[in-house]
Amino acid sequence: MGYYHHEILVRPARARPDLWRLGLGLLLAGAVYQALVYTSYGLAALAMGDAAATAVFHGVFTSTLTSTETLLLLYSFGFLAVGIFVAARLLQDRRPFGLTGPFFRAYADFAQVTAALGVLYAGLGVLLPTDVEVYRNVTFGTWLTLLPLALPALLVQTSAEELLFRGYLQQQLAARFNRRVVWMGVPAALFAVGHYMPETAGENAKYLALWAGLFSLCAADLTARTGTLGAAIGLHFANNVLAVLVTSLPGAASGLSLYTYAFSASSEAMQPLIAIDFAVIGLSWLTCRVALRV
Template sequence: MQQHRRPPPGGSYRAHEALVRPARVQPQLWRLLLGVALVTLVSLTATVGLQMLLVAVAPGAWLAELSQGSSPGAMLVMLGSFGFLALGVALAARLLHRRGLISVIGALPPLVWQFSRVSLYLLGLSLLLLLLPPYDMGAPMEPNLRFGHWLALLPLSLLAVLVQTGSEEIVFRGYIQQALAARFRHPAVWILLPSGLFALGHYLPAEAGDNALLIALWAGVFGVLMADLTARAGTLGPAMAVHFFNNVAALLLFASPSSLNGLALYLLPYELADVQGLRPWMAVDFATMVVSWLAARLAIRR
């Protein structure tokens, strides 16, 4: 006999129930595990299929750059392919949980309103940071794309980053978080487990060296903060906005010279594995992440 869990009583996470309620229709954990496997299969299969299609219709040296995202075309393809994650979630939600993708991301009117409002707050925060006394990273940043080229690509670049960040939020703060919340009442379970998986996906020892664990920890804390925003908002809108602004800065403005820099205006003076050069700025990045989370909470406060 199917057992339904009662929602947690009141509190600051009351809005989360709007997202969790549809997940209680089919809340069995085996469905979640099978769903994650399906999302992974759909994403990998579709990505390989897209790459094979590109090899057939648009052969060229740029295809070798796909794995590193070191050219504009390669980065656009790489970021756009994250949309296959959202497709996988849509199929898993429909086939295994009898729910649609809209129920995973939240009702569209409040989602759009929250995304827009949080984006305005974050834009204001960014402008405020620009007014602070000038600072540098101890070494000059290197120009990457010419400004005119970067500006011409910007509409496509922003759309690609939105697809990438939105799809990640749909998987981690949407599908996985909601499925766990449908089975476990305590927030520690449905906040920490998806955040741990999100951190694991950002653990890149081959690229980041001794900084890999710290970067993964950063991603885990980011996941916790985005889970909190989602539970307070009742849609993925605020988390999508914060994630979007974070990745615009990291991928389109000041990117790592190691990889994922094909659409960036500038390159950082340090590689991800540079302990001495990068770690002080990771502390600054961490503080910016926390302030962005607080700004988003303020934006959705009723």
């Protein structure tokens, strides 16, 4: 595999590859995230009053059924990105573009991937079965009005997650271990565990977690091949546009979607769609590689 570009990202991490620094950095990133969330709550309480601020934050972090709640949740991932940058700077003396790769290269990778996947998903929308029952979630006019806020929100959310898993975690592990099973596998396992939700997905939870692990491996491979986070962010962003903005599962984070499925994440009706998603993520990975010629 052509992973020589990965050294662009890993080289700055080799100066301080200690595992204790990585562990402490992850804790620090989480602490900064929590501190910024509570600071924003305090500012909201000053502006709106305690009761109103509590209602808003409770809705954002427990239900996220409305468009406003979903937007706030997605934008709150910016606090996580800040936490990662702070941790990497203080514990590994790394700068933001050291985690993402050169800005213009990362941007070019992102743009090429999102354009290619847009064409792919449009084609799959024509070819794949259309008899899945869905409900209109918001009017088309409302959806278009929300889109200028929703797309940047998704970019914030997906970028923050990629900074954590394919940025900070993958790169620091690669600086310490040469084995790909470690620096690709550990973030993929953690990403899968983070998406394992039996309380909402029931028996389907294990399949969704496996899909998340496969997605993580595809994103890790693209990052190692290109030497930037641009392709991984593009893959994540394109996937979430479909899953959050076009057709989502009813429930949490469904406030921005044009449609929702007529069944829940725990329904047996989900299983054929999950099987299709496994095939689609593999096809998406191949499309990214062709688009980037890596």
